[in-house]
Amino acid sequence: MKIIVTDTYEEMSKKAAEIIANKIIENNKCTLGLATGSTPIGTYKNLIKMYEDSKISFKDVTTINLDEYKGLSADHHESYRYFMNDNLFDHVDIKKENTYVLNGLACDDEKECKRFDEIINNHKPMALQLLGIGENGHIGFNEPADFFPFGTHLVKLSDSTMAVNKRFFKEEEMPKYAYTMGIGSIMMADTVLLIANGPKKAKTMRDSFQGKVTPHVPASILQMHKDAIIIGDKEAMKLLDL
Numbered sequence: 735m736k737i738i739v740t741d742t743y744e745e746m747s748k749k750a751a752e753i754i755a756n757k758i759i760e761n762n763k764c765t766l767g768l769a770t771g772s773t774p775i776g777t778y779k780n781l782i783k784m785y786e787d788s789k790i791s792f793k794d795v796t797t798i799n800l801d802e803y804k805g806l807s808a809d810h811h812e813s814y815r816y817f818m819n820d821n822l823f824d825h826v827d828i829k830k831e832n833t834y835v836l837n838g839l840a841c842d843d844e845k846e847c848k849r850f851d852e853i854i855n856n857h858k859p860m861a862l863q864l865l866g867i868g869e870n871g872h873i874g875f876n877e878p879a880d881f882f883p884f885g886t887h888l889v890k891l892s893d894s895t896m897a898v899n900k901r902f903f904k905e906e907e908m909p910k911y912a913y914t915m916g917i918g919s920i921m922m923a924d925t926v927l928l929i930a931n932g933p934k935k936a937k938t939m940r941d942s943f944q945g946k947v948t949p950h951v952p953a954s955i956l957q958m959h960k961d962a963i964i965i966g967d968k969e970a971m972k973l974l975d976l
């Protein structure tokens with residue numbers, strides 16, 4: 735596991751974008767696992783800039799996103815499909831048909847999860863999986879649990895995730911369930927890149943990367959990955975003993 739501490743969010747974002755860009759430069763037909771949330775916005779801005787400067791092209795890149803809220807349509811402003819279009823896909827030369835996000839409006843949960851696992855299987859190994867981290871240690875929407883789920887599944891969001899994310903929704907609209915890629919699929923990526931910033935992530939960063947590996951802190955599994963890169967700003971990393 736490689737741990738990088740940066741002074742600022744901007745520096746974290748730049749480093750993360752460089753690592754992702756290098757994967758595209760190594761293989762222009764690579765598959766990237768992508769994440770949503772406030773943390774990767776700066777990373778995506780840097781990637782857009784690199785595209786505009788003709789340093790990288792997404793023309794032959796495929797992307798697979800980690801998760802999606804159940805019940806939200808692709809054009810709902812808080813859906814992760816909307817987020818990805820708005821923060822990355824609409825600004826680069828990626829082919830939309832090569833961008834995979836779970837369908838929040840799927841009628842049959844099992845079928846949707848199976849469909850997504852087939853997509854993951856058809857593109858494995860992903861060159862890189864980008865991850866944020868929840869204050870409770872979740873990656874994707876793999877919430878603290880008694881085991882590490884392998885494949886794509888439907889999750890009931892934990893009270894802590896609901897509390898953190900409710901700011902984006904009107905009370906009655908907050909989704910209670912989400913689909914997420916499983917921990918097994920995340921672990922199969924050649925490289926996993928987790929980014930975190932701000933003091934609210936400090937405790938979970940210590941528990942995840944200097945605590946024991948346990949499904950009660952889902953991100954802790956990354957300690958077992960052959961090429962895990964953890965980049966945090968100094969606020970997020972302040973409790974780690976480095």
Ligand code: PGA
Nearest residue numbers: 771772773774866867868
């Ligand atoms: P955040 O979310 O980037 O908005 O902090 C991360 C996550 O919940 O995985």
